[in-house]
Amino acid sequence: xxxxxxxxxxxxxxxxHAPEVVVNGADxxxxxxxxxxxxxxxxxxxxxxxxxxxxxxxxVLEIVPAEDAVLAExxxxxxxxxxxxxxxxxxxxxxxxxxxxxxVSAGNTGALLAxxxxxxxMVEGAHRPALASFLPTARGETVMLDxxxxxxxxxxxxxxxAVMGSVFAQVLLGLDKPKVGxxxxxxxxxxxxxELRQAAAWLRRNGSPVDCHGFIEGNDIGTGNIDVVVxxxxxxxxxxxxxxxxxxxxxxxxxxxxxxxxxxxxxxxxASGAWVKLxxxxxxxxxxxxxxxxxxxxCVKSHGGTDAxxxxxxxxxxxxxxxxxxxxxxVEGLGKLHQVISTAEAPTTPAxxxxxxxx
Amino acid sequence: xxxxxxxxxxxxxxxxHAPEVVVNGADxxxxxxxxxxxxxxxxxxxxxxxxxxxxxxxxVLEIVPAEDAVLAExxxxxxxxxxxxxxxxxxxxxxxxxxxxxxVSAGNTGALLAxxxxxxxMVEGAHRPALASFLPTARGETVMLDxxxxxxxxxxxxxxxAVMGSVFAQVLLGLDKPKVGxxxxxxxxxxxxxELRQAAAWLRRNGSPVDCHGFIEGNDIGTGNIDVVVxxxxxxxxxxxxxxxxxxxxxxxxxxxxxxxxxxxxxxxxASGAWVKLxxxxxxxxxxxxxxxxxxxxCVKSHGGTDAxxxxxxxxxxxxxxxxxxxxxxVEGLGKLHQVISTAEAPTTPAxxxxxxxx
Numbered sequence: 001x002x003x004x005x006x007x008x009x010x011x012x013x014x015x016x017h018a019p020e021v022v023v024n025g026a027d028x029x030x031x032x033x034x035x036x037x038x039x040x041x042x043x044x045x046x047x048x049x050x051x052x053x054x055x056x057x058x059x060v061l062e063i064v065p066a067e068d069a070v071l072a073e074x075x076x077x078x079x080x081x082x083x084x085x086x087x088x089x090x091x092x093x094x095x096x097x098x099x100x101x102x103x104v105s106a107g108n109t110g111a112l113l114a115x116x117x118x119x120x121x122m123v124e125g126a127h128r129p130a131l132a133s134f135l136p137t138a139r140g141e142t143v144m145l146d147x148x149x150x151x152x153x154x155x156x157x158x159x160x161x162a163v164m165g166s167v168f169a170q171v172l173l174g175l176d177k178p179k180v181g182x183x184x185x186x187x188x189x190x191x192x193x194x195e196l197r198q199a200a201a202w203l204r205r206n207g208s209p210v211d212c213h214g215f216i217e218g219n220d221i222g223t224g225n226i227d228v229v230v231x232x233x234x235x236x237x238x239x240x241x242x243x244x245x246x247x248x249x250x251x252x253x254x255x256x257x258x259x260x261x262x263x264x265x266x267x268x269x270x271a272s273g274a275w276v277k278l279x280x281x282x283x284x285x286x287x288x289x290x291x292x293x294x295x296x297x298x299c300v301k302s303h304g305g306t307d308a309x310x311x312x313x314x315x316x317x318x319x320x321x322x323x324x325x326x327x328x329x330x331v332e333g334l335g336k337l338h339q340v341i342s343t344a345e346a347p348t349t350p351a352x353x354x355x356x357x358x359x
Numbered sequence: 360x361x362x363x364x365x366x367x368x369x370x371x372x373x374x375x376h377a378p379e380v381v382v383n384g385a386d387x388x389x390x391x392x393x394x395x396x397x398x399x400x401x402x403x404x405x406x407x408x409x410x411x412x413x414x415x416x417x418x419v420l421e422i423v424p425a426e427d428a429v430l431a432e433x434x435x436x437x438x439x440x441x442x443x444x445x446x447x448x449x450x451x452x453x454x455x456x457x458x459x460x461x462x463v464s465a466g467n468t469g470a471l472l473a474x475x476x477x478x479x480x481m482v483e484g485a486h487r488p489a490l491a492s493f494l495p496t497a498r499g500e501t502v503m504l505d506x507x508x509x510x511x512x513x514x515x516x517x518x519x520x521a522v523m524g525s526v527f528a529q530v531l532l533g534l535d536k537p538k539v540g541x542x543x544x545x546x547x548x549x550x551x552x553x554e555l556r557q558a559a560a561w562l563r564r565n566g567s568p569v570d571c572h573g574f575i576e577g578n579d580i581g582t583g584n585i586d587v588v589v590x591x592x593x594x595x596x597x598x599x600x601x602x603x604x605x606x607x608x609x610x611x612x613x614x615x616x617x618x619x620x621x622x623x624x625x626x627x628x629x630a631s632g633a634w635v636k637l638x639x640x641x642x643x644x645x646x647x648x649x650x651x652x653x654x655x656x657x658c659v660k661s662h663g664g665t666d667a668x669x670x671x672x673x674x675x676x677x678x679x680x681x682x683x684x685x686x687x688x689x690v691e692g693l694g695k696l697h698q699v700i701s702t703a704e705a706p707t708t709p710a711x712x713x714x715x716x717x718x
Contacts, residue, residue, distance in 0.1 A: 218600025241577025257633035267630025274616035274623035
């Protein structure tokens with residue numbers, strides 16, 4: 001597969017530093033993914049001067065006027081109903097109408113989810129979308145989902161998320177058989193809400209499309225022993241933000257420690273190369289690009305506060321999902337899952353014989 | 360208040376390094392809290408030689424024989440029913456029977472909870488116990504609960520946890536008006552399970568015994584802006600372990616970074632004082648001592664893998680809870696809470712007038 005024919009729809013007005021970051025990010029991505037072309041939605045008066053400065057980009061990018069923009073403070077339902085002419089709505093719609101292969105926005109997450117669900121609908125076999133992202137681990141990267149699209153999930157939702165995450169890890173991380181774990185609590189007897197137990201039971205059956213390693217705990221996320229961490233959107237959102245908060249806190253602790261004495265400050269200087277390396281390893285831009293999985297179309301959400309490099313990473317995720325046919329693989333995996341579920345739920349033959357013996 | 364009359368029941372056989380760590384921890388605590396005396400439950404053949412070596416401790420400690428011990432792999436229900444003669448059961452029972460003021464165990468968490476609930480019962484006004492602990496923050500320490508005692512919590516449970524945590528922070532951190540936050544997800548429209556909204560509504564009413572700052576997110580835990588983080592046991596357990604896992608991961612990242620070059624290694628040596636300081640700040644022993652709140656008695660759970668210093672910290676938590684009359688303050692706070700709840704739920708006077716006008 002090549003990226004030759006991929007058309008990306010970009011929300012030119014979404015994010016804290018739009019439209020500059022969007023245009024600059026597209027320019028970086030253009031060099032990385034030759035042949036890709038862009039539909040850039042937004043205010044031409046603001047977009048055109050930025051694009052015109054980048055000759056290479058101007059050749060592969062078309063500005064599509066959008067007279068409105070979704071604001072960071074817009075409620076999802078408001079954006080869905082009242083921002084029909086916004087850059088976000090039009091960019092998503094371009095995918096829904098088949099004029100673009102994928103959309104990337106750094107705008108309002110809730111609005112992007114609501115609009116994408118409405119315009120793209122769910123893919124065959126998926127009931128709810130999930131927000132997925134990468135997290136750094138001791139061994140590399142782990143995919144975690146749902147990070148906040150659904151507060152409450154039933155067993156079928158969780159099992160579908162497992163398939164979405166597994167195919168995502170196959171495509172994005174190049175893994176053959178990603179190891180999937182369901183986030184749960186430790187104590188044996190307390191183990192799990194019923195929906196977690198049911199999801200795990202399905203995913204472990206013969207014919208399951210994922211390699212299910214059962215239940216994992218919060219401290220397993222960072223080890224990298226598991227490639228895909230599945231949870232409901234409430235728990236996932238809290239855990240993700242707790243992880244981000246802890247990373248920030250420890251960075252501050254380390255910095256504080258190196259300010260305590262002259263010796264420490266000298267040590268800091270000697271170790272400056274180590275700091276650069278460390279920062280690169282946990283660079284949030286590398287983990288930029290949350291993706292709404294389960295939609296009948298690829299929608300990538302970039303962090304609102306990201307810079308051009310981060311936005312280019314998000315574009316890269318979108319390109320890979322299209323290039324390696326994420327959607328087709330997902331539909332196939334979900335089909336296998338529902339086959340497993342329906343087999344598990346059908347009355348077994350012996351039971352039928354036993355009850356039907358009299359007739 | 361003085362600690363003169365405090366009697367501590369210790370589970371001599373609980374934890375990875377029992378009984379050595381228990382005896383050594385008691386010896387450290389004995390010096391810190393003069394006048395405190397100990398009932399040490401366990402196998403005299405193993406305990407006596409250890410105690411006899413510590414003359415000062417031997418004077419204030421009585422060994423109470425227990426012929427059995429709860430194992431780490433025991434299910435809570437098994438320990439509850441079949442380990443009646445264990446050191447853990449007898450130590451908890453000493454508090455229930457009024458022979459000791461508080462109990463400390465480094466043993467099986469689930470078993471300790473089950474036995475404590477059974478033997479001590481709930482305190483007046485509390486329906487479910489919560490496991491609480493301290494977490495390091497940018498400003499000091501935050502109390503978080505429930506960390507795993509209850510997988511599902513209703514609004515009343517959460518509101519009671521808020522009171523338990525608030526009184527705990529008053530007593531242990533010396534705060535006058537601890538700031539309480541309810542852990543939730545970010546998006547405005549998605550905000551919260553119904554039980555979280557109801558709990559927040561009660562806690563914000565006039566007469567509420569806590570200073571409720573409403574909803575917080577996972578990344579607010581580490582900032583220290585909130586003193587008490589309230590959540591259900593499932594979310595709390597996952598978040599706590601995600602935080603611990605991230606702390607471990609970052610420690611490894613920092614260590615790896617300093618191994619990358621000779622310069623970095625030299626920097627590491629110069630900065631060794633900074634490392635000591637950093638390690639002290641995040642020393643898990645300082646955060647040792649999860650507490651089951653809401654029981655009609657004080658039960659402190661030490662980490663199973665802790666050393667003597669960590670066990671002494673756990674004893675310190677138990678001593679402070681008794682010394683500063685945690686239980687009485689909790690009963691008072693819970694009384695106020697239930698007053699608020701019953702007022703909120705009672706039919707309002709205008710409604711009564713409207714419907715009763717005809718008679």
